[in-house]
Amino acid sequence: xxxxxxxxxxxxxxxxxxxxxxxxxxxxxxxxxxxxxxxxxxxxxxxxxxxxxxxxxxxxxxxxxxxxxxxxxxxxxxxxxxxxxxxxxxxxxxxxxxxxxxxxxxxxxxxxxxxxxxxxxxxxxxxxxxxxxxxxxxxxxxxxxxxxxxxxxxxxxxxxxxxxxxxxxxxxxxxxxxxxxxxxxxxxxxxxxxxxxxxxxxxxxxxxxxxxxxxxxxxxxxxxxxxxxxxxxxxxxxxxxxxxxxxxxxxxxxxxxxxxxxxxxxxxxxxxxxxxxxxxxxxxxxxxxxxxxxxxxxxxxxxxxxxxxxxxxxxxxxxxxxxxxxxxxxxxxxxxxxxxxxxxxxxxxxxxxxxxxxxxxxxxxxxxxxxxxxxxxxxxxxxxxxxxxxxxxx
Numbered sequence: 001x002x003x004x005x006x007x008x009x010x011x012x013x014x015x016x017x018x019x020x021x022x023x024x025x026x027x028x029x030x031x032x033x034x035x036x037x038x039x040x041x042x043x044x045x046x047x048x049x050x051x052x053x054x055x056x057x058x059x060x061x062x063x064x065x066x067x068x069x070x071x072x073x074x075x076x077x078x079x080x081x082x083x084x085x086x087x088x089x090x091x092x093x094x095x096x097x098x099x100x101x102x103x104x105x106x107x108x109x110x111x112x113x114x115x116x117x118x119x120x121x122x123x124x125x126x127x128x129x130x131x132x133x134x135x136x137x138x139x140x141x142x143x144x145x146x147x148x149x150x151x152x153x154x155x156x157x158x159x160x161x162x163x164x165x166x167x168x169x170x171x172x173x174x175x176x177x178x179x180x181x182x183x184x185x186x187x188x189x190x191x192x193x194x195x196x197x198x199x200x201x202x203x204x205x206x207x208x209x210x211x212x213x214x215x216x217x218x219x220x221x222x223x224x225x226x227x228x229x230x231x232x233x234x235x236x237x238x239x240x241x242x243x244x245x246x247x248x249x250x251x252x253x254x255x256x257x258x259x260x261x262x263x264x265x266x267x268x269x270x271x272x273x274x275x276x277x278x279x280x281x282x283x284x285x286x287x288x289x290x291x292x293x294x295x296x297x298x299x300x301x302x303x304x305x306x307x308x309x310x311x312x313x314x315x316x317x318x319x320x321x322x323x324x325x326x327x328x329x330x331x332x333x334x335x336x337x338x339x340x341x342x343x344x345x346x347x348x349x350x351x352x353x354x355x356x357x358x359x360x361x362x363x364x365x366x367x368x369x370x371x372x373x374x375x376x377x378x379x380x381x382x383x384x385x386x387x388x389x390x391x392x393x394x
Contacts, residue, residue, distance in 0.1 A: 014267075015289055016274065017275075018285075018286035021290065022292075022294065023037050026297045032301065032304075033300065033310075042054045042058055048074055051074045051081075052077055052080075055087075064310065065088040065090065068089065068090075069092045069289075075093060075099045075143050075144065076102065079091075079104065082107040083105040083108075085107075087107055088107050089107060090108075090111055094113045094115045094148075095113070095114040096115050096143035096147045101393050106339075109341070112285055113250070113252055114374075116151045117340075117345070118148060118225050119147075120373075120375075120376070122152055122156075122223055123155035124347075126193070130193075132163070134164050134165065134192055136166050136167045136169070137196050137198070138181060138197050139169075139198030139203070140170065140198060145198035153165050176202050178210040182213075186219070192219070194221055194248075195211075195221070197222045197223065198224060208236055209239075217246040221247065222243070224248075225249060227350050228249050228254070230255070234281065237358070242361055244361060246350075248349050249348055250345050251345060252329065252344070253287045254346045255282060256353060256357060256362040260328070267282040291341060295320055295325075299316055299319035303315055330344040330370060331371075337378045338381065342372075344368055344370050346367065346369070347366065348365060348367070349364050350363065381394070382394040
């Protein structure tokens, strides 16, 4: 299920491509119990209530699981619906504690970057390795983006208790005027060592363009999880405004590495078939969809092999909790206490990919982190849950 909005049309197209790519691969390899998998697409979500309504419509059509490509603000509603309707839902977008703790559901499975986990990578690189002393936050006010802000400060202070946040600027996802924010950043005393920027679409594009205009990179760099995501940075690259070397990222999809060439090639072939008149670029969210469908196929076939009914939500959810496979991004399985899919991530700065990658940014000075290294542990999550009053979560 996808969200349509003017600032992200090409980005959401990549999810449709990934879904079809996964479906074609599954059906070419035996499908589900020898029958082809069918995908039902739904769009038109404008708020959390409509999000739940679309979910219900899909369930009534006979869908056995739902992958919602909706923005961060809908994550809690998706988790609530999964619990209320006891139907497997794959979490799109970054995993937040609003979904994994506050609204945890046994029927929710997360296939994209864990917001808390990303902050551990940033803290390791910015504070431990570079000795940064402070940061400013500029981003949207969503569940995962605010997790990123709060947990980055917490993880950084575990390394250096004196590390501090100088300012926080929370914007709407479609805000495009950052001139006042930029003027404040540039006049700050002390100057920030880094900007933690969170929020895709127009938000990151407009902020980066403003940073270029005001020469912000003379004092600090931008850190986020979107630095090398082609559908997000597309407008910056095409306008010649991408700040190579001044943006640092963490990604689960370093598409320029040989390990991921197969995915890029299959994605591009499917995209050309679906959108012959324009280029649609893959993203790590598209890879997350692929992982979701792969786990769904395995769970369904495991149910069949065990003589169980995969159309029974309880049977399917239990099977999903036990799937396991390995590829070039590590060993994959859903953790039993938060249903976060295990996969490795890479930290990198950015360099011009040159003609081979249409001058899109690729990673330089890369550092790989295994899931065990960067994800919050059960003990850390339990301690945090208790501190927030969710004493029965674990």
